[in-house]
Amino acid sequence: MSDTGFHFSERQGAAVMSKLINTKDLEFLLYHVFDAAQLAEFPRYADYDRTSFDGILGTAARIATDYLLPHNAKADAQEPVFDGQRVETLPEVKIAWKHFAASGLLAARHGIDEGGMQLPSLIHMACNAWFVSANPSTAAYPFLTSAAANVIHAFGSQSQKQTFLPHLFSGRFAGTMALTEPDVGSSLGDLTTRAILTEDGSYRIKGQKMYISGGDQDITENIVHLVLARIQGAPEGVKGISLFIVPKFRMQADGVLGERNDVQLAGLLHKMGYRGTTSTVLTFGEQGDCHGYLLGEPNKGLMYMFKMMNEARIGVGLGAAMIGYRGYLESLDYARQRPQGRSPTEKNPHSKPLNIIEHADVKRMLLAQKCYAEGSLALCLLAARLVDEQEAGGNQESGILLDLLTPVVKSYPSFYGPRANDLAIQVLGGAGYTREYPVEQCYRDNRLNPIHEGTHGIQSLDLLGRKLWQHQGRGQQLLLGRIEATLKSAQTKTVLALWVAEYRIHLKTLINTTLILGQAMQNGQADAVLANSALYLDMMGKLVVGWLWLEMADKAQTTFADSPAPDDQNFLAGKLQAARYFIGWELPEVELLAQRLQGLDGTCREMQPDWF
Amino acid sequence: MKVLVAVKRVIDYNVKVRVKADNTGVDLTNVKMAMNPFCEIAVEEAVRLKEKGVATEIVVVSIGPKTSQEQIRTALALGADRGIQIETDEEVQSLDAAKLLKAVVDKEQPQLVILGKQSIDSDNNQTGQMLAALAGMGQGTFASEVVVDGDKVNVTREVDGGLVTVGLKLPAVVTTDLRLNEPRYASLPNIMKAKKKPLESVSPADLGVTLSPRLTTLKVEEPPKRAGGIKVGSVSELVEKLKNEAKVI
Ligand SMILES: Cc1cc2nc3c(=O)[nH]c(=O)nc-3n(C[C@H](O)[C@H](O)[C@H](O)COP(=O)(O)OP(=O)(O)OC[C@H]3O[C@@H](n4cnc5c(N)ncnc54)[C@H](O)[C@@H]3O)c2cc1C
Numbered sequence: 001m002s003d004t005g006f007h008f009s010e011r012q013g014a015a016v017m018s019k020l021i022n023t024k025d026l027e028f029l030l031y032h033v034f035d036a037a038q039l040a041e042f043p044r045y046a047d048y049d050r051t052s053f054d055g056i057l058g059t060a061a062r063i064a065t066d067y068l069l070p071h072n073a074k075a076d077a078q079e080p081v082f083d084g085q086r087v088e089t090l091p092e093v094k095i096a097w098k099h100f101a102a103s104g105l106l107a108a109r110h111g112i113d114e115g116g117m118q119l120p121s122l123i124h125m126a127c128n129a130w131f132v133s134a135n136p137s138t139a140a141y142p143f144l145t146s147a148a149a150n151v152i153h154a155f156g157s158q159s160q161k162q163t164f165l166p167h168l169f170s171g172r173f174a175g176t177m178a179l180t181e182p183d184v185g186s187s188l189g190d191l192t193t194r195a196i197l198t199e200d201g202s203y204r205i206k207g208q209k210m211y212i213s214g215g216d217q218d219i220t221e222n223i224v225h226l227v228l229a230r231i232q233g234a235p236e237g238v239k240g241i242s243l244f245i246v247p248k249f250r251m252q253a254d255g256v257l258g259e260r261n262d263v264q265l266a267g268l269l270h271k272m273g274y275r276g277t278t279s280t281v282l283t284f285g286e287q288g289d290c291h292g293y294l295l296g297e298p299n300k301g302l303m304y305m306f307k308m309m310n311e312a313r314i315g316v317g318l319g320a321a322m323i324g325y326r327g328y329l330e331s332l333d334y335a336r337q338r339p340q341g342r343s344p345t346e347k348n349p350h351s352k353p354l355n356i357i358e359h360a361d362v363k364r365m366l367l368a369q370k371c372y373a374e375g376s377l378a379l380c381l382l383a384a385r386l387v388d389e390q391e392a393g394g395n396q397e398s399g400i401l402l403d404l405l406t407p408v409v410k411s412y413p414s415f416y417g418p419r420a421n422d423l424a425i426q427v428l429g430g431a432g433y434t435r436e437y438p439v440e441q442c443y444r445d446n447r448l449n450p451i452h453e454g455t456h457g458i459q460s461l462d463l464l465g466r467k468l469w470q471h472q473g474r475g476q477q478l479l480l481g482r483i484e485a486t487l488k489s490a491q492t493k494t495v496l497a498l499w500v501a502e503y504r505i506h507l508k509t510l511i512n513t514t515l516i517l518g519q520a521m522q523n524g525q526a527d528a529v530l531a532n533s534a535l536y537l538d539m540m541g542k543l544v545v546g547w548l549w550l551e552m553a554d555k556a557q558t559t560f561a562d563s564p565a566p567d568d569q570n571f572l573a574g575k576l577q578a579a580r581y582f583i584g585w586e587l588p589e590v591e592l593l594a595q596r597l598q599g600l601d602g603t604c605r606e607m608q609p610d611w612f
Numbered sequence: 613m614k615v616l617v618a619v620k621r622v623i624d625y626n627v628k629v630r631v632k633a634d635n636t637g638v639d640l641t642n643v644k645m646a647m648n649p650f651c652e653i654a655v656e657e658a659v660r661l662k663e664k665g666v667a668t669e670i671v672v673v674s675i676g677p678k679t680s681q682e683q684i685r686t687a688l689a690l691g692a693d694r695g696i697q698i699e700t701d702e703e704v705q706s707l708d709a710a711k712l713l714k715a716v717v718d719k720e721q722p723q724l725v726i727l728g729k730q731s732i733d734s735d736n737n738q739t740g741q742m743l744a745a746l747a748g749m750g751q752g753t754f755a756s757e758v759v760v761d762g763d764k765v766n767v768t769r770e771v772d773g774g775l776v777t778v779g780l781k782l783p784a785v786v787t788t789d790l791r792l793n794e795p796r797y798a799s800l801p802n803i804m805k806a807k808k809k810p811l812e813s814v815s816p817a818d819l820g821v822t823l824s825p826r827l828t829t830l831k832v833e834e835p836p837k838r839a840g841g842i843k844v845g846s847v848s849e850l851v852e853k854l855k856n857e858a859k860v861i
Contacts, residue, residue, distance in 0.1 A: 047807065052807065055689055055803040059798055103797070103799050117801065565641060
């Protein structure tokens, strides 16, 4: 008889012990913090229950572990190449794509009657967490495709939907979003790509786009670009931008591919990270024959695109959170196994060295990573939960809160995820700096996230200049209401009461700062206020994630305090200690930020270019 | 041809098993459970037979508490057509399991019964063999290849010396070994369709079986901790230590 003691994890995705996500944490977040089971009360999700959620998450874990993780490093080392004719990506990327498509994940969020699964956003987000942790650059292709499909679904005509959606859902086609131009990045109002109406009602597109992810590849039969362009004669600035569908191959009836459209790959860009995703420079209409089809109404393109970008921004936050998470788990594993050094008071050279996880300074680096990574994941799942409440539960207030939080959901993980990866490298020491270990790639990959989908600076302007004040500031009230509910519950628990009191001090600082800045803006000092917007974004991020740490601590206490199982006790203690770290070490920094913000500190703004 | 597949709910193979403080068994509170990996292979094999047009219906059966419906649903999501749950909260030992399955075989009259060669919780490796004996069917255990050929099935078995192929007349019992196949994952649409597939629940009494455990568990203990290794300086030192310390030669 053969091998009874075989390790099954060698055969298939080792989901539970995975270095991609701590599944106990994911389950805790989904079922105890964000109450996924309750989603079935929304009619749209009535067919779901925990067993089906678990089954779906298991499928995501399998695909991530078996088809994404194995080529993560290879795709980094062997970037896609362009020989002037064709782009070539790794065969493994194509196989992974096939599995995405076969699993049904590409269409999962859409209605059953549209070929989808009506999957809740919360569970979809958790599936995506597996994918980005395993391989962010391969996961980018399906994410972009789903995002493009969502826009066509929301704003396309019936015939556009029929022409493109089934193929985007089935994985036969992929999608892109083409906003950025060589001279126009953050300031989309200045974009120059033009669209000229022809007699058949379609447009001819002319211009150049840059940094377009997935703009060309050899994975799918066709590529559907969503292109921002200005119709001839349209107003200047953001009010004159329209959105077009521009397929790589034009479509004949019945889904047959027609002629090659006049959109050409000018070249690939060579990046620091996310190397498996092609980054392209695209030329539209060099031969004057690039056909584009207007999506929705003229001049509303930016608004449509922002819908997609809001989802994409949450997606970027998740990517940053999970690359941070991955680095955390890798460095944790290393720290448990690496013997080095002794305690500062141990003078005996013959004593056994400690594993580095015993050193307080290494614990500090691991705790900070745990706080950033798990806190960021919680933040993204909160955003997904709000999407569900709004879309399936019809709760408009959840939508208003999500609007307010979107810049934070994009930016907090993007700022602190790379910091977590920086600490992961530090935990590994020299090993962390080598390509033999995965953490340096995590860092390089994650470094993109504060740049794309609106830079960190642009997000901070959006938050402080617009989002805070939308809906007469209702978003702020809703946020404070939710925070208060957590604080009320947490302060009844002896272990948490002290931290709640500390949190309240800093929350008050945020409220005061917001008031002062709001008044200053009304008094014509918007320039001085917005000059320090990045500090405000950081402050808001810290308070939102601090709230989520109290929420996690509170729910962990409720869920596990009475459990006799050592795993549960360790999990609980870990959550409590991380909450303590966050409240005690991270949050007090908002007081310094508040000083600068409230005083409208002009140090940076008043610096003159010539003084550098 | 109808195929019956038996699946068991067991502690997930990735979970670090904990012994209860009173040494009466393994602690299952809050522990992640899953389908026994050998049973996954059994389901996969049945689904492949169906895809090849050999099997026409796959019935999946599980014995255990109500929660074992989750494992039946997993099998339904992977491609089984219908489920039977034999619900009991009692301990089910191999012979009782075999008797219950025999009752299902009598009712369903499958041409092929596929089971895992053993379950990773109790590691008995008995149920398939006992079922074959009770049902008077031939058995092909530790299968690494299953080929149905008319009214026969050829089962390649993994044995200590290598591979042995046995030809069995149908109906027959097959138990799966690890290399038989690589189980698939369930697609999202199939996970949802599984909810709509029929799942019948019966009790052992409905099947005319009274559970009668014959073995008593006296004590469950953790395996002894592995002692740390040492480096030996020479072959003679190794031999000396094997002789006098390890006492194995
Ligand atoms: C790997 C990668 C993938 C990408 N994928 C896509 C894609 O698929 N589709 C797409 O359309 N684009 C994509 N982009 C482009 C990306 O969105 C832009 O790079 C980003 O919006 C910034 O634009 P920019 O590079 O022109 O920088 P700039 O806009 O020139 O910004 C440079 C710096 O100036 C700051 N800045 C700019 N304006 C202001 C302001 N008003 N106030 C204060 N600070 C300001 C910015 O914060 C930044 O720090 C991608 C980029 C990368 C690197």
